[in-house]
Amino acid sequence: MDLTFSEQETAFRDELRGWLAANPPDPRPADGGEEAEFAWRRDWQRRLYDAGWAAPAWPTEYGGRGVTPTESAIYFEEIGRARVPFAANTLGVLLGGPTLMVWGTDEQKERYLPPILSGEEIWCQGFSEPDAGSDLASLKTRATKRGEEWVVSGQKVWTSGAQYSKWCMLVARTDSDVAKHKGLTYFLMDMEQDAVQVRPLRQITGEAEFNELFIEEAVIPDANVVGGVGNGWKVALTTLMNERAGLGFALQIRLRQLLDDLIAAAGERGLLEDPLCADALAEMHVRCESIRLLAWKGLTDVERYGQPGPEGSLVKWLWSDTNQRLTQLAGDILGAQALTAGTSWSYELLRARGNTIEGGTTEVLKNIIAERVLGLPRLKVAS
Amino acid sequence: MDFGLTDDQREIQRTARELLAERAKPERVREHAEESRFDAVLWRELSELGWPGIAVAEEHGGQGLGRIELSILCEELGRALAPVPFLPTVLAGTLIEAAGSAEQRKRWLPGLASGETVGALGILRGGTAELVIGGADAQVIVLVEEDGAARALTPAQAEVSRVASIDPTRSTAQVDVAPDAGEALTGEVATGVDRALVAVSSELVGVCDRALEMTVAYVKERRQFGVPVGSYQAVSHRCAQMLLETEKARSTAAFAAWTADADPERLAEAATMAKAAASDGAREVTASAIQAHGGIGFTWEADVHWLYKRAQLDAALLGGATQQRARLAGILAAQTRASPVA
Secondary structure, X not given: OXXXXXXXXXXXXXXXXXXXXXXXXXXXXXXXXXXXXXXXXXXXXXXXXXXOOOOXXXXXXXXXXXXXXXXXXXXXXXXXXXXXXXXXXXXXXXXXXXXXXXXXXXXXXXXXXXHHHHOOOOEEEEOOEOOEOOOHHHOOOEEEEEOOEEEEEEEEEOOOOHHHOOEEEEEEEOOOOOOOOOOEEEEEEEOOOOOEEEEXXXXXXXXXXXXXXXXXXXXXEHHHEEOOOOOHHHHHHHHHHHHOOOHHHHHHHHHHXXXXXXXXHHHHOOHHHOHHHHHHHHHHHHHHHHHHHHHHHHHHHHHHHOOOOXXXXXXXXXXXXXXXXXXXXXXXXXXXXXXXXXXXXXXXXXXXXXXXXXXXXXHHHHHHHHHHHOOOOOOOXXX | OEOOOOHHHHHHHHHHHHHHHHHOOHHHHHHHHHOOOOOHHHHHHHHHOOHHHOOOOHHHOOOOOOHHHHHHHHHHHXXXXXXXXXXXXXXXXXXXXXXXXXXXXXXXXXHHHHOOOOEEEEEEEOOEEEEEEOOOOOOEEEEEEOOOOEEEEOHHHOEEEEEOOOOOOOOEEEEXXXXXXXXXXXXXXXXXXXXXXXXXXXXXXXXXXXXXXXXXXXXXXXXXXXXXXXXXXXXXXXXXXXHHHHHHHHHHHHHHHHHHHHOHHHHHHHHHHHHHXXXXXXXXXXXXXXXXXXXXXXXXXXXXXXXXXXXXXXXXXXXXXHHHHHHHHHHHHHHHHHOOOO
């Protein structure tokens, strides 16, 4: 057991930290709404790209630095610590690119990877549907072959950044006569066509991070199939596995920052002397540190044994639950400030409710842990 | 960064688990608990293998290994609920090693390392230490006061009365002392207590692990309404929660054991965290184990209750979760003052 970083890892952290300190993003735009905010994040991605910091985990042949999983985690910790925005094309960089690296043809990699990294082409994820959430494989959006192209109709939901996107990672049903997991195909759909309508989905925070997609006879060339017809479930799993990997380290640092802010705020109010308040904050500290330890343990298992342990699901569960408890505790400690619209604490309080749903609901995570980690029998459900 | 055990540490773990699976079977644990006496044969065997002295310096007759190795043994003995005074003996040794003078170390540690001397560690309040685990069997008792004062004494220097706790797999005693009884330990008492917290936390990790293992095995077998009860999410999600609590305890205890040897400046924070997580976790996990076993879990024969009882005693030992969090909050407040958040 050695819980220190190597010289190389520390040098990597120092270099990045130095660069972030010397090259901060512009201040967040005060007005201009979500459009202005997205433009700001796009600009930030461009600066990361120009300095070679857009995706250190990508192999060097694709414009990354080919860093180790540990260094990649350090990268996200530092991104979180510096309180810089997430790059505009985070989904392309974290999900789309790595999926293409595994399943894409040489032509696809050559065509799509460079503009993902530079942020010139934004990517979104068209997986979930109104009737296919946790049970993703039951999705109904249909793609039918017509000559050299596919014609797609259906509806997608929870599509972040769709209004800014050029490409959509779309999973659609191409065969209804086989078992539900087997009849799916993974496509890259051009969002710039009239057959794709984007409707913002206003969430409980009042903003619209997500969208609904209404797809009516959209056209996708056959060359945009990823990983072969009928192989969409496996390709989608590659995307989903990447969903929980890197970002977790940045989110965990943000949780830590929220807690540090809250401890400081409690201190200013003299509440650290209050036994109930002190108890609750100390409990949050134990949880935050457990998350950090479990996340790092999961990562080092990947490096050591080549596969993740059960920690991935545990970390996401514990992080989301803790973020919700922490933002509610902020309400107890800060009072009106945490409940006044427009404050960052009120935003965090509301946004946290999504954490236990997005990227795998807590209920599904518990199923995964029960079945795949503990080996408990699966309850038979109607298929 | 590497969370894994070394090959040597794995070997210690494997050997301990195999030996205890053989020598501390549930029926043997129950037999000794019912007779309220420890397993002297097993204790002699473990002592001959050098277990009590694993983390004691070689110059005092120990093996001179680290706190991680000690934690491995604590966890395995906790898993097995072995009815031997291992934990109280290593806790007493830990305090004497950290806070004793050269002469005191030389006098006490060889016996504690060889297992010939049984030790105990208690918290002294107003002249009385309650529920001192191992106290009725101990030849040396270390008592720590809340102001950080510590002393070592023999049973002859105190009034030791055996008390039946809810956990009869180990002896417990009330120890009453005169204000000047025994001899003061004037060294690093706080370090000793923090190291002791880590050892207790590790034992609790073993208790959690065993409770989860027994529960998972049971709910796979037990059928109601024609299916294994473990296929119901009300039950399987409870088991998932048990794993989460266990892993929280395990990761914080491992971190604390590592800091004890490698990063002593963080030991106080890490040990406090570990004891808070392990105390709450083990009480919850073992309570869940009884619930998931259903009616059978409430019976004497099912053996789940020993884990619950051990968890209760260890959770209270050297301060429960609430007390640890109060201390942790003090550490955090001091850090906040030292480096205000920008």
